[in-house]
Amino acid sequence: MSDAELQQGPVHGVHVELGAKFAPFGGWEMPVSYAGTVAEHTAVRESVGLFDVSHLGKATVRGAGAAEFVNSALTNDLGRIGPGRAQYTLCCNSDGGVVDDLIAYFVRDDEIFLVPNAANTAAVVQKLAAAAPPAITVTGEHRAYGVFAVQGPRSAEVLTALGLPVDLSYMAFADADWSGQPVRVCRTGYTGEHGYELLPRWDGAEALFRALVEQVRATGGQVAGLGARDTLRTEMGYPLHGHELSPEITPVQARASWAVGWAKADFWGKAALEAERAAGPRRTLLGLEALDRGIPRENQDVLLDGAKVGVTTSGTFSPTKQAGIALALLDPAVQVGTEVAVDVRGRSLRCTVVRPPFVEAHTS
Numbered sequence: 001m002s003d004a005e006l007q008q009g010p011v012h013g014v015h016v017e018l019g020a021k022f023a024p025f026g027g028w029e030m031p032v033s034y035a036g037t038v039a040e041h042t043a044v045r046e047s048v049g050l051f052d053v054s055h056l057g058k059a060t061v062r063g064a065g066a067a068e069f070v071n072s073a074l075t076n077d078l079g080r081i082g083p084g085r086a087q088y089t090l091c092c093n094s095d096g097g098v099v100d101d102l103i104a105y106f107v108r109d110d111e112i113f114l115v116p117n118a119a120n121t122a123a124v125v126q127k128l129a130a131a132a133p134p135a136i137t138v139t140g141e142h143r144a145y146g147v148f149a150v151q152g153p154r155s156a157e158v159l160t161a162l163g164l165p166v167d168l169s170y171m172a173f174a175d176a177d178w179s180g181q182p183v184r185v186c187r188t189g190y191t192g193e194h195g196y197e198l199l200p201r202w203d204g205a206e207a208l209f210r211a212l213v214e215q216v217r218a219t220g221g222q223v224a225g226l227g228a229r230d231t232l233r234t235e236m237g238y239p240l241h242g243h244e245l246s247p248e249i250t251p252v253q254a255r256a257s258w259a260v261g262w263a264k265a266d267f268w269g270k271a272a273l274e275a276e277r278a279a280g281p282r283r284t285l286l287g288l289e290a291l292d293r294g295i296p297r298e299n300q301d302v303l304l305d306g307a308k309v310g311v312t313t314s315g316t317f318s319p320t321k322q323a324g325i326a327l328a329l330l331d332p333a334v335q336v337g338t339e340v341a342v343d344v345r346g347r348s349l350r351c352t353v354v355r356p357p358f359v360e361a362h363t364s
Helices: 012-017 037-046 068-071 118-132 154-160 202-219 228-235 268-277
Strands: 019-025 028-033 049-052 059-062 085-092 099-109 111-115 137-140 147-150 175-176 182-185 196-202 284-290 300-306 306-320 323-330 339-344 347-354
Touching: 012 202, 012 306, 028 037, 028 228, 037 049, 037 099, 037 228, 049 068, 049 202, 049 228, 059 068, 059 118, 068 099, 068 111, 068 300, 085 118, 085 228, 085 306, 099 118, 099 323, 147 154, 147 202, 182 202, 228 306, 284 306, 306 339, 323 347
Parallel strands: none
Antiparallel strands: 019 028, 049 147, 059 111, 059 137, 085 099, 099 111, 147 196, 175 182, 182 196, 284 323, 284 347, 300 306, 300 339, 306 323, 339 347
């Protein structure tokens, strides 16, 4: 895809003003960094960071029985939550592979709002629409809403200063008003820190983003790009579709079985996933922490006594650990605590197998 074909979010001009460095991601031109990835990462862990993630998809499932229909399709059990709550869930194919991972917002029994990944939104909408009964409509709303993530231990201070609600439990949301404009405030995020995601209307997003930039900076935080978003999520062991989850990587392999409602009557891919769970997966997702200087990257072989036992799915330098870290799909015989080697462009990098997250979560 050429630069001319890349989509831009509702506050692209603000990113240009802020001096952002850009890169393509999921078909969108996205800010990668401003002050630098490490500084932005540290701001989120120690203070507060602001991300524009408006590239994320949005879709609404409406009609009598909408919640029941979505529950019969996606893996997690909407019966565990109710209106005003959100849930991480997966859209699988018949083989158990992951078409996408997404957040489902339970608005009402007849309305479920979905936030898929940017590149997979069309596939998720198409799959749901094809399966929906006549009384239910599935509407793609990719460019109807912006998405801004305010993440970090001081995130509540930022929202309070703008008059937005903060007294929400983890994975809860509330519809609010800011300067006469509707905004959905969600206690969700992708960093492992206490944080919020705000969904304003696309056309009114710029004023809110500018106000957030001003308040985040006044609170001692920074605007952050996709570079910091990736290092933060990798430290937490959170999956990124196309890396730790894909049509070829099932939730059982990715240690995401907690997001599967096994007791439900049905969901897409249930039979295949139950069979895999019973037999035991052929590979499992774990973490690697470098013992030597060096940074593992994705798609590098993991070796034990010279034999290949897996492959990395993501890898980066951890600003918090001050070490290279990676997520990897490994032979299930490889145990936590084992020393392995990652083939980093012909150089052997010693690593210890660990169970993610690499750092403590502070989401509650």
